[in-house]
Amino acid sequence: MAERKDKKLKSVLDHLPPGFYADSRWLTACGVSRSSIADYAQGGWLRHVAHGLYQRPGTASGSAPHDWRVLVLSMQVLMGHPMHVGGMTALQLLGHRHYLSLGSEGPVFLYAARFPAWLDKTVVDAPLNLRKTSLFGGMDIGLDADPATTAGAGSREWWDWKLRLSSPERAILEALDELPGEESFHAIDVVFQSLVSLRPRRQTALLAACRSVKVKRLFLVFAARHRHSWFKHLDLNAIDLGKGDRSLVKGGKLHPAYRITVPADLVIESRDVDHGG
Template sequence: MDGQKRQTLNHLLTALPPGLLVDSAWLQAQGVARTSVHDYVRRGWLERVAPRVYRRTTTQGTAALLRWDMAVMSAQRAALGDLYVGGMTALELHGLGHFARLGGGRTIHLYDPDHIAPSWLATLSTDAQLAMHRRGLFEASGLGIDWHRFDLGTARLGDIATSPQASEAWDHFLRVANAERAAIELMDDVPASLSFDHADKIFENLTTLRPRLLTKLLKGCTRIRAKRLFLFFADRHAHGWAKRIDRDVIDLGRGKRQLVPGGRLDARYQITVPEAFGPKTESENQ
């Protein structure tokens, strides 16, 4: 190997933290020619994990399923941060999804309203199913989303980071919706892919949401049904923050919304809900 190629390889290994994935375009941007990529794979310095997707060689080999978090962090790096983890998965990561997994394999909910996630993300075999949501639910695309440090050992979120700039090889960052945004996103899945009962159990744990941020999110939410359903559950559980939402600035639209065929019409929010979801009694709210 000549000096120029060795210098390029050293730069590559420094710029590519262990485990993170990159595609051919990223490698070429680092000065690695296509022929050199094949040579690095042949020599065992890079692994090919999917068509046009690579990582530094690991001891695990490519037979093992990729970790979903490594795949998502790699895609976020390629997408310049516009892709984020939201909905039920975000609530789980914030420690609020105690009832989120009720059997079966894990599903990771990703949100890509600008449709800029790298195409290779969907081709990867990971240890969880990746569900991509592409509908934009909010006028302010970045409101209620933060970068967090992410501990690979415990798979837990750390502190909010101002930017995903790693100072050490073990620094990892994940872009995640906060609990307020994730809870509203969750409502958009009811009842199509999330039952009322399931959503009700999750909502019961949402005792510490911030009403000022909720007001901004609900004001800028473009899905009438999601807003109505969120406020329905807020009233049902009577959490302290629910009374402090400024409802005067939230547009709930007009007309009825049928969420459940043959269900009970909630008079306040004009949505049909299951018969079992009648007004809570005083003893249930205690």
């Protein structure tokens, strides 16, 4: 019996690098009983993090203690939770976010249809903003893997693990959905300056799938303001912009083309708007 337990422990450690996380469901799928999980935690092989969540002691190679990326990689790759990193967090990881709050770590935006209860009680090095995937009706359109992600080394190629995250085309729409509460118009405006290589076909598909009229109109406001070359290749006929005027900020100005109230400095004259369709 002891030999069998030792083999199971070795199997767990072979598949769980130092610093990575595993939930009770994953451990049970590895053949570890609940009593054995408690024994492993008592013996120091696992650290109890929250109800139903454990961490192998140590630090993943190349990461800081409590690195949120290690937790997310554990959820995506090991535990199989269908979730992704999106919004401003994805844009930052992809090198598009140059405007950062001074003196504080920005929140991490995570998206899923549902999240495990223990995620709210997990302590990592950045606040986690949990969002549902309802903006695109739960569709996985526009998701990529971060080629720069490094997850540390182990007996298998852990460094090849990639964070599943939104492409720039999806991430900017997720970020716009946070206006005006969790993001600022200035931060979005600065990010838009760097979005010179958006793929118009993918962007059109995402705008067509997006369920928020607010987000779609805001995207076109910023796109018209920055006039990147891809803008004229968008198929606006495929995008439902709804009807009627929309008010987003008090004391703002109604955009003449896209009929949404935004800060006055974002509004250009309608004769200057040059878009495709």
